[in-house]
Amino acid sequence: MTFAPAPIPSRTQYVLEAIKHAILTAQLQPGQALVETELAAQFGVSKTPVREALKTLAGTGLVVMNQYKGAIVRLVDATMAREVCDVRLLLEPEALRRSIGRKVSLEAAQEALERADSAGDKADRSLANRDFHRALYLPCGNPLLTQMLDELRDQAALVSTVAWATIPTWEREAAEHREILRLALDGDGAAAARALHDHIASFVSRGFPDDEDGGDPA
Known part of the structure; x- marks a missing residue:
């Protein structure tokens, strides 16, 4: 039996697409820190959809999660x-x-x-x-x-x-x-x-x- 992935909540999807677009237009530079509180304030949401969006972006390889430094835009060399x-x-x-x-x-x-x-x-x-x-x-x-x-x-x-x-x-x-x-x-x-x-x-x-x-x- 296979299970379809759970749909991403609309607020998380909105934040995810906005961050992705910012990364792919170089508004957010490789190596730049992605601070949950700052992003939440920017998008007018709580930290929860920001956190979930960053986790999803880490799964696609655009973001790197570090337990000490938090989330950063992936470096490209x-x-x-x-x-x-x-x-x-x-x-x-x-x-x-x-x-x-x-x-x-x-x-x-x-x-x-x-x-x-x-x-x-x-x-x-x-x-x-x-x-x-x-x-x-x-x-x-x-x-x-x-x-x-x-x-x-x-x-x-x-x-x-x-x-x-x-x-x-x-x-x-x-x-x-x-x-x-x-x-x-x-x-x-x-x-x-x-x-x-x-x-x-x-x-x-x-x-x-x-x-x-x-x-x-x-």
Whole structure:
């Protein structure tokens, strides 16, 4: 028997989305302390929904909870970015190849591309990009594979936000997304998977270059 997760109370959901948006627009910086009393006063709620929202955000990887320092926005450095990238490289191209093999509709991916192009800020653009990637792997036919990739979505969005603060390359990423989708719509699973692999790897390489190449970690 399986049980659906309990719905998040509306006040907690409101606080959660507000904090997430602030993190993904860099209004809350990596490493910044998230003080429950200050956030409660800011949002006009008690500390309980703030505490629950922070716990949820810690579960998605955007926030780190420390028994001594409290909650902080997760720090993003080259190591963290590459760890997220490594897992995506192992799973996401294969999930896309399987989706194409099942001849599914990719209308959701096209819609996400359009939202990313018209996004008003970095958070909306980053989340639309995550929706694009999810629309490619969601129909892969393996719920466990989908779940594993879903659990990386917020961390991948945070990596994008930090990288774009240094090198705003979203136009290049958008062009790469269009090419990936073109290959997917043509039914060329192998080529689409290769393009997706190169897209993920090159983004992290640009945003978080190796020290040996003369770059500094973010």
